[in-house]
Amino acid sequence: MPHAAVIVNPTKVPDLDLRRAEVTAELAKHDWAEPLWFETTIEDNGQGLARRAVDEQVDLVFTCGGDGTVRAVIDGLVGSGVPVAVLSAGTGNLLAQNLALGTTLAEGIATGVTGRTRAVDLGEIDGETFAVMAGIGLDAAMLENTTETSKSRFGALAYVFGALSRLRDRPFRVTLRLDDGPPLRRRVRMVLVGNVGRVQGGLHLFPAAEPDDGRLDVLVLSPYGLRDWLGVAVRLFTRSRREDRRIERFTARTIRVDTARPMPRQYDGDLIKPGTTTRIAVTPKALLIRVPAETAQ
The missing domain is CATH 3.40.50.10330 (Probable inorganic polyphosphate/atp-NAD kinase; domain 1)
Structure with missing residues (x-):
C-alpha cells in the first residue's frame, strides 16, 4: 500500500x-x-x-x-x-x-x-527558500503588526488591520537591479517578489504570474497619499495591468534590492532581520507538488 x-x-x-x-x-x-x-x-x-x-x-x-x-x-x-x-x-x-x-x-x-505531480519554481531570498512571495517594506511591516491572537480572532482580516496601521510609514529609497539590466531608482512603499499572483481575499497582485515559468514577478508600489492609495487599490482589485509611477511590474530571474535604510523583510509570512541589501533568485522546477489532475499542464 x-x-x-x-x-x-x-x-x-x-x-x-x-x-x-x-x-x-x-x-x-x-x-x-x-x-x-x-x-x-x-x-x-x-x-x-x-x-x-x-x-x-x-x-x-x-x-x-x-x-x-x-x-x-x-x-x-x-x-x-x-x-x-x-x-x-x-x-x-x-x-x-x-x-x-x-x-x-x-x-x-x-x-x-x-492528482498529478507538477514541478514548480521556488524563490530564494538571502539563502532562504520561499514558494509564494517575499517582500520588503509595507507587507513585512504589516506582518510585524499582525499578532497570532488577531489572526485567531479575525482571520485574514487581521492582515488588513495590520496594513492599515502602517500606511503612514514614510516611503524609502531603493535601487533595483533586475538580471543584468541597468539599476532602477525609486522612492517606494513596498517591493514585492512573487512566484504566484494571488494573496488573501482573492487579490491578484501579479495577474500574469505562472509558478513554473522560470521567472519571478516583481511589484513596486509607490503611492504617496490617500488618493494614490485608492487608485492602486482599484487597479489591484480589478486586475488592471496599467502602470505608472504608483504601480510598476517586472519579471526577472535575479533581483537585488538596495535600500537607503534597513527595512523590514519577509518571505512566505516569516519575518527576517531588517537589512539594506536583499538578493532574490528563482530556482526553476525545484518543487514537486501534487495538484488536481484536471488542472492545466
Whole structure:
C-alpha cells in the first residue's frame, strides 16, 4: 500500500486527535496505509521532519499548517524526489489557493493521492527558500503588526488591520537591479517578489504570474497619499495591468534590492532581520507538488 507522512503544525489545528483520525480515514478510502504523523516544534518547524519522512521512504508528504509551515516542509523536500501535498490550515494557505489544491480536508487528501505531480519554481531570498512571495517594506511591516491572537480572532482580516496601521510609514529609497539590466531608482512603499499572483481575499497582485515559468514577478508600489492609495487599490482589485509611477511590474530571474535604510523583510509570512541589501533568485522546477489532475499542464 502507498505510504504517506503528515507534518502538522499543532498551533494551527484545534483538535489534533480528531484531525489525525480524519486524515487516516480519508487515506484509507483511497487504499493508502496509515500515515506517519509528525508535529512541528519550536526546534523543528518542519524542515527536519520532512527529511525524516524522506528517510522513511514515504511516497508523499502532506503538510498541514500556515504558509510558514508549508514553506519549511517544502525546504526539507527540495531535491528529494518526494512530492508534497497541502492540507489547508491557518489563515494564509496562499500556495493552496493559487494552485487550486482544495480547501477541505477531503479535497486536500484527494488531490494528494489522485492528482498529478507538477514541478514548480521556488524563490530564494538571502539563502532562504520561499514558494509564494517575499517582500520588503509595507507587507513585512504589516506582518510585524499582525499578532497570532488577531489572526485567531479575525482571520485574514487581521492582515488588513495590520496594513492599515502602517500606511503612514514614510516611503524609502531603493535601487533595483533586475538580471543584468541597468539599476532602477525609486522612492517606494513596498517591493514585492512573487512566484504566484494571488494573496488573501482573492487579490491578484501579479495577474500574469505562472509558478513554473522560470521567472519571478516583481511589484513596486509607490503611492504617496490617500488618493494614490485608492487608485492602486482599484487597479489591484480589478486586475488592471496599467502602470505608472504608483504601480510598476517586472519579471526577472535575479533581483537585488538596495535600500537607503534597513527595512523590514519577509518571505512566505516569516519575518527576517531588517537589512539594506536583499538578493532574490528563482530556482526553476525545484518543487514537486501534487495538484488536481484536471488542472492545466
